[in-house]
Amino acid sequence: MESSASIRRKITLNDIAAGCGVSRATVSLVLRGSPLVNKNTRARVEDELRRQGYVYNRAAANLRRRTSSSVALVLNDLANPFFAEFAAGVDEVLAEGEFVTLLGNTGESAEREQAVLGSLIEHGPGGIILSPAEGSDARHVLAAVGTQTPVLLFNRELGGSLPEYAHWDRLMLDNQRGAKLATQHLLEQGHRRIAFFGGHDDSSSVHQRLDGYREAMHEAGVDVLPHWRVETAPTRMDAARATEQLFAHDAAPTAAVCYNDAVALGLMLGLNQRGIKPGEDFAITGFDDVAEAAFSTPPLTTLATDPRARGRQAAQILLARLRNPQADATTTVAPVTLVIRESSAHPPRS
Amino acid sequence: MESSASIRRKITLNDIAAGCGVSRATVSLVLRGSPLVNKNTRARVEDELRRQGYVYNRAAANLRRRTSSSVALVLNDLANPFFAEFAAGVDEVLAEGEFVTLLGNTGESAEREQAVLGSLIEHGPGGIILSPAEGSDARHVLAAVGTQTPVLLFNRELGGSLPEYAHWDRLMLDNQRGAKLATQHLLEQGHRRIAFFGGHDDSSSVHQRLDGYREAMHEAGVDVLPHWRVETAPTRMDAARATEQLFAHDAAPTAAVCYNDAVALGLMLGLNQRGIKPGEDFAITGFDDVAEAAFSTPPLTTLATDPRARGRQAAQILLARLRNPQADATTTVAPVTLVIRESSAHPPRS
DNA sequence: CTGAAAGCGCTTACAG
DNA sequence: CTGAAAGCGCTTACAG
Numbered sequence: 001m002e003s004s005a006s007i008r009r010k011i012t013l014n015d016i017a018a019g020c021g022v023s024r025a026t027v028s029l030v031l032r033g034s035p036l037v038n039k040n041t042r043a044r045v046e047d048e049l050r051r052q053g054y055v056y057n058r059a060a061a062n063l064r065r066r067t068s069s070s071v072a073l074v075l076n077d078l079a080n081p082f083f084a085e086f087a088a089g090v091d092e093v094l095a096e097g098e099f100v101t102l103l104g105n106t107g108e109s110a111e112r113e114q115a116v117l118g119s120l121i122e123h124g125p126g127g128i129i130l131s132p133a134e135g136s137d138a139r140h141v142l143a144a145v146g147t148q149t150p151v152l153l154f155n156r157e158l159g160g161s162l163p164e165y166a167h168w169d170r171l172m173l174d175n176q177r178g179a180k181l182a183t184q185h186l187l188e189q190g191h192r193r194i195a196f197f198g199g200h201d202d203s204s205s206v207h208q209r210l211d212g213y214r215e216a217m218h219e220a221g222v223d224v225l226p227h228w229r230v231e232t233a234p235t236r237m238d239a240a241r242a243t244e245q246l247f248a249h250d251a252a253p254t255a256a257v258c259y260n261d262a263v264a265l266g267l268m269l270g271l272n273q274r275g276i277k278p279g280e281d282f283a284i285t286g287f288d289d290v291a292e293a294a295f296s297t298p299p300l301t302t303l304a305t306d307p308r309a310r311g312r313q314a315a316q317i318l319l320a321r322l323r324n325p326q327a328d329a330t331t332t333v334a335p336v337t338l339v340i341r342e343s344s345a346h347p348p349r350s
Numbered sequence: 351m352e353s354s355a356s357i358r359r360k361i362t363l364n365d366i367a368a369g370c371g372v373s374r375a376t377v378s379l380v381l382r383g384s385p386l387v388n389k390n391t392r393a394r395v396e397d398e399l400r401r402q403g404y405v406y407n408r409a410a411a412n413l414r415r416r417t418s419s420s421v422a423l424v425l426n427d428l429a430n431p432f433f434a435e436f437a438a439g440v441d442e443v444l445a446e447g448e449f450v451t452l453l454g455n456t457g458e459s460a461e462r463e464q465a466v467l468g469s470l471i472e473h474g475p476g477g478i479i480l481s482p483a484e485g486s487d488a489r490h491v492l493a494a495v496g497t498q499t500p501v502l503l504f505n506r507e508l509g510g511s512l513p514e515y516a517h518w519d520r521l522m523l524d525n526q527r528g529a530k531l532a533t534q535h536l537l538e539q540g541h542r543r544i545a546f547f548g549g550h551d552d553s554s555s556v557h558q559r560l561d562g563y564r565e566a567m568h569e570a571g572v573d574v575l576p577h578w579r580v581e582t583a584p585t586r587m588d589a590a591r592a593t594e595q596l597f598a599h600d601a602a603p604t605a606a607v608c609y610n611d612a613v614a615l616g617l618m619l620g621l622n623q624r625g626i627k628p629g630e631d632f633a634i635t636g637f638d639d640v641a642e643a644a645f646s647t648p649p650l651t652t653l654a655t656d657p658r659a660r661g662r663q664a665a666q667i668l669l670a671r672l673r674n675p676q677a678d679a680t681t682t683v684a685p686v687t688l689v690i691r692e693s694s695a696h697p698p699r700s
Numbered sequence: 701c702t703g704a705a706a707g708c709g710c711t712t713a714c715a716g
Numbered sequence: 717c718t719g720a721a722a723g724c725g726c727t728t729a730c731a732g
Contacts, residue, residue: 010498010709012708012709012710013709013710014709022718022719023718023719023720024709024710024711024719025711025712025718025719025720025721026717026718026719028710028711028712029711029712029717029718031710032711036717036718037717037718038717038718041717041718053496055471055472055496056472056710057413057472057474057708057709057710058472058473058474058710059409059412059413059473059474059709059710060413060708060709060710060711060724061709061710061711062409062710062724063407063409063410063413063708063709063710063723063724063725063726064709064710064711064712064723064724065710065711065712065724066724069473070452070473073453078434078437078438078441079431079434079435079438079658080434081429081431081434083434084428084429084430084431084433084434084437085429087428087434087453087455088428088429088455088457091428091453091454091455092455095454095465095466095469098469100452100453100454100469100470100473101452101453101454102420102450102451102452102453103423103437103441103450103451103452103453104441104445104450104451105437105438105441105442107438107442115445116445119445119448119450120450121405122405122406122407122408123408123409123419123420123450124407124408124409146403146405148360236645265645269645291642292642295586295615295619297647308429360725362724362725362726363725363726364725372702372703373702373703373704374703374725374726374727375702375703375704375705375727375728376701376702376703378726378727378728379701379702379727379728381726382727386701386702387701387702388701388702391701391702406726407724407725407726408726409725409726410708410724410725410726410727411725411726411727412708412726413707413708413709413710413724413725413726413727414707414708414725414726414727414728415708415726415727415728416708
């Protein structure tokens, strides 16, 4: 690296061509690994490339070739460890495929999602991986991204519906099966009065998990009482506050399938405050397997979703789409795994 | 949006110009908001832009103007909530400044860091925000990024040293002051035998926190015994395993300043296993204020670093650098705040 | 106020 | 095997 040269302006193919007496075209062929170039010429060019500290300008190449080497990753909540892991998985696979990740975080705001998509699309991503903000709808997303750029929808559906929307690939978690597994596990421990605790009913993932819970209860021939459904915001604090509602009526539950781990951990807090020992007097399951689940007191039975693997999977689906834009849209439902820990490992006590 | 048109090829300035009978140049001026354009012409062009569903090609504009509208964000561990929050803060400010975030995750591998930087630099970022992988060194980073692209170093220093390296901006946490505050707090509670627990001595942040701890002990006139320093990997499990080393000698500590929250939570685990009640029989402080700290049993006294605010700050420093490339390099030390909870709120008991 | 022309850094038929 | 030429989608002096 010639520091005197590199401090001034960027080195281009012209500099390399001039530096070793060949044409720009030949240097380009060398860079792209064409077999047409003479061995000797290639060596000479490669030396010169190194000598001048050449940096490939991928944007210029993309412009000329009408290709893209980026993928936009638009997340509803990057600060959530689940999505952070997901992003790490996406980036891992994209990087292997020589793509760069354009990051956008919407913070659960449909309005910001519009702005973020509108800005990212100007950078010409080859595709978009979108985990929608709450309340985001298909028409707005489509208006922002157009019909040229393939979209992979992760984690939730959009509101509204459009013909184009049906052509997008999807990667969803198996929410229904997960909640069913958790419910069946509690039934096997001997519980019959099982609540479904936390989350708001208007969310598509809450809906799916409720379905799984109901299905398991139905198959076991257990009637579900209305007060076994307690809605909360999907946060620890709100769940802790709502704990009392579980015990406000007769036939109080002896166990709860929680919407997610945050809610389950909040319920533990609320139970402790009432002198009820989670994992001894009351059985609990969560959903997500956050880092804390293995270390809570008691450790939390939950459903592992392996967000990093989901990220890798999402990137693979999108890369496949870029290779074959005409293929039919795919819907992938990712499996979730029941992880049994002490919070649920006992028969009913109350 | 004409779906028949938009399905085929991308709309360019030429299409718009042809569509309303002006030149490409005029359309460009409209797009860039030039005051030169006649009001009427502007309105006509803007209509046509909307009608054809034009999407600005920022890459082409950047090529022509020799500018960049992206910033690379290279993180040692995106899956860590601290860095995920940091990334969210960075992205927030960059988006406001009309920049897009190019994400790269190195997973704490210096080798991957090389590859990631080499790949990102080809996309022509205006600058790079780098939170180095462990063991990353200045020479390799400089070789990958060259001398043209400004770098902001976050969180840790690189190994090795080079003249160019000194010209990089820095944003570091006030590790020393944080550990000093924690130590002083324990001293005020009446503790004298205070350990420094966890982390490896070859890490620059461990080093700085140890310095703060020693400074506080020295100022209080308390001699530090060698066995009050226990090294561990900065993880919960390793910390739990190492707990016994605190009590292997006479004059065992009654409190510990922990390297970070993960280590502090692990120490709680280890203490509980030995029948020692953290927060009653033994005082503990952490560092980071992870989400879990407020909910552990007992809640953990720790140092809040506000990673999202750090991210915003990092982006602001880098944007300032892009506006003024010639300004002197800056070093910013971000404050940390002691958050007192129950894990440390008592005098020595043993 | 508007248009013709040159050029950002690359790639790719096409000749030779 | 190599070079001259055209062109990706923009911007920007420069004329008029």
